[in-house]
Amino acid sequence: MSRPLRLDPERFFPADAATRSIAARLFTGVEHLPIVSPHGHTDPRWFAGNESFDDAVSLLLWPDHYVLRMLMSAGLTLESLGVAPNDGAAVETDRRKIWRRFAEHYHLFRATPTRLWLDHVFAGVFGLPVRLDVGTADLYYDAINGALATPPFRPRALFDRFAIEVLATTEGALDPLDQHRLIAASGWQGKVITTFRPDDVTDPDRADFAANVRRLGELTGEDCTHWDGYLAALRQRRAFFREHGATATDHGHPTALTADLPLREARELFAKVLDRRPPGADAELFRAQMLTEMARMSCADGMVMQLHAGAWRNHNDSLYRRFGRDRGGDVPLQTNFTRALKPLLDLFGSRNDFTLILFTLDESTYSRELAPLVGHYPCLRLGPAWWFHDAPDAMLRYRRSITETAGIYNTVGFNDDTRAFFSIPARHDLARRIDCAYLSELVATRRLDEDEAAEVAVDLAYRLPKAAYRL
Numbered sequence: 001m002s003r004p005l006r007l008d009p010e011r012f013f014p015a016d017a018a019t020r021s022i023a024a025r026l027f028t029g030v031e032h033l034p035i036v037s038p039h040g041h042t043d044p045r046w047f048a049g050n051e052s053f054d055d056a057v058s059l060l061l062w063p064d065h066y067v068l069r070m071l072m073s074a075g076l077t078l079e080s081l082g083v084a085p086n087d088g089a090a091v092e093t094d095r096r097k098i099w100r101r102f103a104e105h106y107h108l109f110r111a112t113p114t115r116l117w118l119d120h121v122f123a124g125v126f127g128l129p130v131r132l133d134v135g136t137a138d139l140y141y142d143a144i145n146g147a148l149a150t151p152p153f154r155p156r157a158l159f160d161r162f163a164i165e166v167l168a169t170t171e172g173a174l175d176p177l178d179q180h181r182l183i184a185a186s187g188w189q190g191k192v193i194t195t196f197r198p199d200d201v202t203d204p205d206r207a208d209f210a211a212n213v214r215r216l217g218e219l220t221g222e223d224c225t226h227w228d229g230y231l232a233a234l235r236q237r238r239a240f241f242r243e244h245g246a247t248a249t250d251h252g253h254p255t256a257l258t259a260d261l262p263l264r265e266a267r268e269l270f271a272k273v274l275d276r277r278p279p280g281a282d283a284e285l286f287r288a289q290m291l292t293e294m295a296r297m298s299c300a301d302g303m304v305m306q307l308h309a310g311a312w313r314n315h316n317d318s319l320y321r322r323f324g325r326d327r328g329g330d331v332p333l334q335t336n337f338t339r340a341l342k343p344l345l346d347l348f349g350s351r352n353d354f355t356l357i358l359f360t361l362d363e364s365t366y367s368r369e370l371a372p373l374v375g376h377y378p379c380l381r382l383g384p385a386w387w388f389h390d391a392p393d394a395m396l397r398y399r400r401s402i403t404e405t406a407g408i409y410n411t412v413g414f415n416d417d418t419r420a421f422f423s424i425p426a427r428h429d430l431a432r433r434i435d436c437a438y439l440s441e442l443v444a445t446r447r448l449d450e451d452e453a454a455e456v457a458v459d460l461a462y463r464l465p466k467a468a469y470r471l
């Protein structure tokens with residue numbers, strides 16, 4: 001027998017009635033605010049072409065590394081979920097069967113944010129009235145595929161329905177930004193902007209690093225066999241991205257290490273990492289120097305800089321070799337900020353015209369390093385609880401660990417950071433509810449008056465991301 005699926009209007013609020021009612025009142029002030037999404041990984045092609053999405057499996061399962069990693073942890077193979085390896089091994093092609101397999105294992109997601117987001121998508125976006133399980137798998141599959149074929153479920157219609165005011169995508173330094181050009185030329189009013197993510201040309205550990213730097217030279221007409229030409233080429237690409245709406249850069253580094261090398265050493269290091277395969281210890285020092293160079297360029301061109309540190313990408317080597325990146329094989333690393341950022345902060349830390357937004361996957365750094373750093377340096381802001389910590393308890397831990405030292409206004413509101421377009425309303429709804437839950441406790445314990453808490457809730461949901469990302 002199928003069981004009802006219902007989104008409780010007071011979900012994620014505190015358990016005791018008095019605090020819960022404060023949270024509910026605060027939430028009424030932010031529930032319907034437009035969505036500002038300054039950092040994420042949706043595909044600009046969707047909004048350029050406005051074609052229908054294919055089906056439930058390719059939309060909701062395959063691109064979602066949270067889903068893949070949990071199913072894999074329970075012993076399911078990616079082949080059985082229809083994800084093809086590069087070695088030609090047999091793979092399930094019957095998408096209905098794949099969807100049934102997912103439904104059969106949906107209980108694995110109990111008490112995880114994936115379950116919360118997906119239920120919100122099922123009930124809120126598709127209007128499904130019953131819970132997903134083996135018995136309702138076919139009903140889901142047919143209802144979702146049927147809806148996706150209709151005009152209201154095309155990308156631009158959903159963009160409007162989700163009340164997205166601005167959505168930032170993320171592109172590599174070599175991307176021609178054709179899709180963004182098409183969006184701009186189409187006359188559509190939706191605001192989709194790009195973000196400059198140069199890891200493809202700044203990380204010598206990437207197998208394609210030297211080829212990418214060569215391509216960077218071809219694209220810009222700069223001599224990228226030398227340090228000075230390489231930096232000039234990067235400045236040119238940043239300007240190109242700004243012409244396509246970018247206000248921010250993003251840097252995904254294993255550590256937050258920065259460096260300030262004398263010019264001669266930087267030139268020599270660049271020559272070494274271009275030449276040497278594998279680059280070894282030079283790679284880390286080069287990435288460190290590049291963070292400082294990117295900060296220097298941000299001081300000049302006004303782009304907001306984001307640093308996403310602390311992920312060991314592709315930890316599962318055989319998975320990476322057979323299926324490539326973003327399949328759920330990434331694992332957090334212990335991260336240091338205080339020591340690592342010192343060279344960069346010595347140069348630019350006190351500037352008011354430069355913004356560096358920090359993200360961590362290492363929660364132990366919140367109160368020990370990040371809150372004290374962002375509570376002091378004018379250039380620093382703390383990004384929201386990210387990736388593994390984009391979840392109710394982790395978001396509360398974040399606010400509780402940092403607010404007393406960093407305050408509210410050294411944070412930047414919420415990032416959904418997602419490629420799962422349909423889950424964007426779910427993620428912002430959850431973040432707003434958790435912020436209201438946190439604020440309701442401050443009100444209940446008389447640490448903040450309710451009118452101020454209501455103002456803070458609006459700042460977190462709307463004003464802070466717009467201000468921090470200069471949108």
Ligand SMILES: [Zn+2]
Nearest residue numbers: 039040041417
């Ligand atoms: Zn991201």
